[in-house]
Amino acid sequence: MxxxxxxxxxxxxxxxxxxxxxxxxxxxxxxxxxxxxxxxxxxxxPSISEALAARAAQGEFGYTLFAPEAQKAVSDWYGRRHDLIVDPNHVLFSSGVVPALTHIVEALTEVGDGVVIQSPVYPPFHELVVGSKRQVFDAPLKKTDERYEMDFVALEEAMKQAKLFLLCSPHNPVGRVWTRAELEKVVALANQYEVILVADEIHADLTFPSHQHTAIGTLDPRVITVSAPSKAFNIAGLFASYIICPVDEWRKQITKVQNKHHVLPTPFANTAIIAAYTDNRxxxxxxxxxxxxxxxxxxxxxxxxxxxxxxxxxxxxxxxxxxxxxxxxxxxxxxxxxxxxxxxxxxxxxxxxxxxxxxxxxxxxxxxxxxxxxxxxxxxxxxxxxxxxx
Ligand SMILES: Cc1ncc(COP(=O)(O)O)c(C=O)c1O
Structure with a gap:
């Protein structure tokens, strides 16, 4: 090969x-x-490039809705690859994962509210919280000889003061694929302190064959999952991402913020999501x-x-x-x-x-x-x- x-x-x-x-x-x-x-x-x-070329050949590129086939593709993919049952109607389009996280923070928290992150972490996590005039509560990861781990004492302290947790899973930059046991503890703390859990799973589909990604949404039905085929299929420039939000009220609030920011897919975003997630090639x-x-x-x-x-x-x-x-x-x-x-x-x-x-x-x-x-x-x-x- x-x-x-x-x-x-x-x-x-x-x-x-x-x-x-x-x-x-x-x-x-x-x-x-x-x-x-x-x-x-x-x-x-190659199968994604072929699908995009076929879409380009149609020659029609007007304003575009998020395709129901793309919502279903996300639902089937998450079910098949990550054991997460997703109602296709719960899948919202987002141009990128960072815009998605920004819109979620804007929709579900107020100015001054606390948002938990775990540094070292992908810089926009910190930047988008500060940029939205929310407060960062950092629960830094701990380094052992072998790997980075969550500091659950620091995490509990941070959760006590926060409204929302931006989890990076798998974690950029330390490369951890959080275990089910670790994620169960996160869920328990979030439930105890009524913190909204938002998981950025953009790297999940690149989990190495020797490890197993656990979608945190499988552990708690209220988790909001944000992801994209952009890292897995190396198509970040196509701006095709999505939010899986199972809680109706939150989804309505997020949609309202997205509408304010004119979030719409390009025709190629629909095609890319469908081609990436439905073609077995x-x-x-x-x-x-x-x-x-x-x-x-x-x-x-x-x-x-x-x-x-x-x-x-x-x-x-x-x-x-x-x-x-x-x-x-x-x-x-x-x-x-x-x-x-x-x-x-x-x-x-x-x-x-x-x-x-x-x-x-x-x-x-x-x-x-x-x-x-x-x-x-x-x-x-x-x-x-x-x-x-x-
Ligand atoms: C954890 C994580 N989230 C989000 C992004 C960026 O996502 P997007 O380009 O869709 O905003 C990256 C890119 O490196 C990332 O590593």
């Missing part, structure tokens, strides 16, 4: 945020390797991608352990993001940024925006050809030697 990850694909010159953004936004030189924003350097499943493609990502993640970590002994990480259980600890390098976050961009010539996502304990970290996106990752590790190793770090 042909590899998905190792195929040649030139993205530079396509207005790619990841590739062209380096020059356009950061004025960085051509040869800096982009291992940052969370999309990957592959073509989507796409499903087989995804299962191959998950295997390749797990293999590549393990290989990259092994290579980092042998070649970059000053860097440390925990093993992710899903997706393509690696949370790298640079704290043994004697440099500040600002110095590290300049060193990475101008001397090492790689671009990672700096850890600071993920939360206070992220300052000494960088997030590496391993969703690219192995040769580029080897080159990045080689550049890091050479520059560390040059600086006499090793």
């Amino acid at each position: 042909k590899s998905i990850l190792q195929q040649q694909l030139v993205r530079k010159g396509t207005n790619s945020v990841k590739w062209d953004g380096l020059e356009r936004w950061f004025r960085l030189s051509e040869d800096v390797l982009p291992l940052w924003v969370a999309d990957i350097d592959i073509r989507t499943a 796409a499903e087989r493609w995804l299962d191959q991608l998950r295997e390749e990502l797990e293999q590549q993640m393990n290989d990259v970590i092994d290579s980092i352990e042998s070649n970059l002994p000053m860097l440390h990480t925990t093993r992710p259980e899903a997706s393509y993001l690696l949370w790298l600890d640079f704290s043994e390098l004697p440099m500040s976050a600002e110095e590290r940024k300049s060193w990475l961009h101008h001397e090492v010539r790689i671009f990672l996502s700096p850890g600071g925006p993920f939360g206070p304990q992220g300052e000494a970290f960088e997030r590496m996106n391993i969703g690219t050809r192995r040769e580029l990752l080897d080159e990045a590790i080689h550049r890091l190793s050479a520059q560390m030697k040059r600086k006499a770090f090793v």
Whole structure:
């Protein structure tokens, strides 16, 4: 079978945020390797491209409703892949997961209300809460030798003061696939303190074959789940996401906010969701991608352990993001940024925006050809030697 990850694909010159953004936004030189924003350097499943081409051939692109077939596709997918029974009528369209979370916070909380997050976490979680003039209650994750875990004491303290919890499941950037036992504790606390549970499951379909994602909605019928085929099928630029909201009153409130913000799908969003979730060629493609990502993640970590002994990480259980600890390098976050961009010539996502304990970290996106990752590790190793770090 042909590899998905190792195929040649030139993205530079396509207005790619990841590739062209380096020059356009950061004025960085051509040869800096982009291992940052969370999309990957592959073509989507061929069956999705075919469906989009067929839709394009219709030549009609007027304002579009969320297709009932797309709602059913989401419902069938969640039932089949994650054992979550979803009423198709409970599925709302959203252009993106971040807009969805923002609209949910706006709809279900008031200015000044508390919202729980668990740092280090995908920066928009913090930004959207602050931007909506709600209060962040952070319950930072704890790091053990092996992995990150939830701090249930901190979580309980935060929940006592909050109205809503934004759960990242699987977790970006630490790569945890939360266990059923962990999620049961989350549900118990949320019920005890009457906190609305909102789960961002955008990385769930990229859970590695050796792990099992538990949809938290299977543990509590009131959970709001937000997801998309965007990470799994690498189609983030199509802006096709959704909200599963089983509580009628909340769904009405969210819809009202969405209407205020003119949320509508493009015709291609409907097609993409249907093609990703109903065509078994796409499903087989995804299962191959998950295997390749797990293999590549393990290989990259092994290579980092042998070649970059000053860097440390925990093993992710899903997706393509690696949370790298640079704290043994004697440099500040600002110095590290300049060193990475101008001397090492790689671009990672700096850890600071993920939360206070992220300052000494960088997030590496391993969703690219192995040769580029080897080159990045080689550049890091050479520059560390040059600086006499090793
Ligand atoms: C956890 C998480 N949520 C949301 C997003 C972004 O979603 P969208 O582009 O649909 O707003 C990302 C992208 O990296 C993510 O990692």
